[in-house]
Structure formats: structure tokens, C-alpha cells
Amino acid sequence: MIDISLVEYMREQLNLVSTEFMRYEYDKIDWSLRMVGLVGARGVGKSTLVLQHIKMSENQKALYVSADNSYFSQHTLVEVASDFVKEGGTHFYIDEIHKYPSWSTELKVIYDGHPSLHVVFTGSSILDLLRGQADLSRRVVMYQMQGLSFREYLQMFHGIRLPRYDLEDIINNRVDDSLLPHPLPLFRQYLRSGYYPFSKEGAFLTRIEQVVMQTLESDIPQFASMTVSTGRKLRKLMGIIAQSAPFKPDYSSIANALTVSRNVVPDYLLYMERAGMIGQLRDETGGIRSLGKVEKVFMDNSNLMYALANDNTNIGNVRETFFYNQTRVTQDVIASKVSDFVIGEHTFEVGGKGKGGAQIENVPNGHIVKDDIEYGFGRTIPLWTFGLLY
Secondary structure, eight states: OOOHHHHHHHHHHHHTOOOSSOOTTGGGSOTTSSEEEEEEOTTSSHHHHHHHHHHTOTTSOEEEEETTSGGGGTSOHHHHHHHHHHTTOOEEEEESGGGSTTHHHHHHHHHHHOTTOEEEEEEOGGGGGGTTGGGGGGTOEEEEEOOOOHHHHHHHHHOOOOOOOOHHHHHTTOOOGGGSSOOHHHHHHHHHHOSSGGGGGSOHHHHHHHHHHHIIIIIHHHHTTOOHHHHHHHHHHHHHHHHHOSBOOOHHHHHHHHTSOGGGHHHHHHHHHHTTSEEEEEOTTTOTTTTOOEEEEEESSHHHHHHHHGGGOOHHHHHHHHHHHHHTTTSOEEEOSSSSEEETTEEEEEEOTTOOSGGGTTSTTEEEEESSOSSOBTTEEEGGGGGGOO
């Protein structure tokens, strides 16, 4: 029999959730699959999305639990799933699964032992590194979720609805500027505090500092079996990156600053990237979806930059970070040998209103992406429009 405390917890969480605004990822997920994993950084809205789906699926007999609930210190997910199925349960939703030590093994047991049960779980993006563990790769379909795009921010915070544009529309300046006559003031707000949905709840800086601390000192160390001292080194590394990003990584210098072996630095950075703390721009040998050489290390998003670097935040770095953060969701973005970024056959140079085009003058399909302009013309594209890709 399902413990009443689990049912009460689910009801409390459902009562807190509205279905008025749905994230971009909702319609991309095939909710009919037997096992779905939704991963992403802390605070991007994974739990809310799952609860919204439960609310909108009234024909399900669902159970929503959090894997870090104290209940699971004495009970297992397998036990709960078994009891739930016996009571006619059809859909089992597990939040924060990276907090559960044997998550992959138990999900495999649940999947194989209960063919009629649909399972959806959420967790940190670091799960993606080891998703083949316990042979889950043949059973689960993983979806990656990012924070709010500028388009989503406009709808969620200001009730302004804009359509989603593909890259070709943006490159060719086909954005309907009449829908948002003066985007720049709102764009400035977004860069500082619009990426995380929780910023609408207030105390933004405190919340974002908690996200960073919990990710670096708890989530990653716990998942990767690191020591507490290693978690502190990750926090120190985050501080180094916040002051310098974007920068070309010098693994030896970073290792010296952290007093660790040079060989572990790439692993640290990869964990931080997967957990949504940083972004790594790779060269043409791989792109973000593979293992190309890392050319630049960015903060993951501009909100983190402003929160952690404070007055040391460089606007040029913010612009590049925003461009990379927004385009990587739908595109394979790699480093350019002559400019800033390459997407497919297109090269992009990112800068302010006065940015010239000399650097890409002789580059086929070269584009100048300018901040501080409302509308585009010719090869010049407003930076803010890249926030309409998802």
C-alpha cells in the first residue's frame, strides 16, 4: 500500500502549479514512452513541467515522488513502484533522481518488472554522462531542458507572446518587429535575471547562489562520488571562470590554482558543463555534441555572470555568452577560426552597436550580430532576436 505521506506530498505540489505558461520542451517530449528522462540544470523548471503534465493528464493514475524525500532513506523506488502497480497505478514520476544512489539499477528493475508502468524521471544533466549505466540506454529516452529563452521570458514575465523563429528567419531579419517595438529595455532585464523561472519569486541573487552551491558542492560530488573537498574545489573553479569567461582554457594554470592534477581539470569542466554551470565551445572536430577540442569556456548564461562576477561583468562577454547559450539549443555551434562562432555554413561576429565588419569582410555567409540595435539590415542582425529560437 502506498504511504499516505507520498500522496499528500504529490497533492501539495500539484496545488502549487499553474498550467497557464508551458515551457518550450513540453511538446517535444513523447510522454507516451515507457520511460522518459528529463535532465537539466537546477532551477530551469523540470519539476514544474512534470507536474503540469500530471495536471493535464486526468485519465492517469499517477504518483509523483521526490527521490530526496526522507521516506527513501528506509524504502526503495522498486518497493514503491511495486506497491503502486498493485493498486492500479499507471504512471510513476520521480523527481531529483540524481539524489538517489542506485537510481539506474532500480529504474532498470522497474522497467523490466512492470511492463505496463510508465516512468518519467527528472535529474541533473550530469546523469547524461552515465546514462548507459545498468544498460538503461536501451530503455530510456533522455530530453535536455534549458532555462528560459528571451521569447519565453517575455511571455512568462510580461505577457508578451512572440512566435518562435528558426535560424534562417533570424539570419535574414524576418522577425516581425511590430510585435515588440522596443525590445532593448526588456532584453537588459532578461540578461540580468530572466533565464531562471524562479526569478519571478523574488530574492533572485540568494536563490541563484543556492543553485550554484548545491550544484557544485552537493549534486556533482554526490553523483560522481567526489569528496567534500573536491566539491569546494569546483566552487573555487567556478569563481575563476566567473571572473574570466569566456576564455581559452589553460589546464595547467587551472590545476595549479586548485592544487589538483592537470588530468582531472577537463573532467571537472565537463561535469560543470553537464550540470548547467558553464558552456564549452569546441572546434570543428566535434561541436558541443561530441568531444572536439575546447576553444573557449563560458559561463552557462548571463544571469550567472551578473550574479557571480558583479561589477566585473564585461558586456562583451555577456553578449557572446547569450548568443552561445540561446543558439546551442537548436544548433550545433562551434568555434570560428576567423571570428566568434560558426553554425553550419554561417559565421557570426558578436559585438556592440559600433561593431564593424572588417573581420568577416571576406568570409562567405558572414554576419555581424549587434547588441543595442532594435532592427536588422543586410548582414547585420540584432542580438536579441537570437532569443526567439525556442
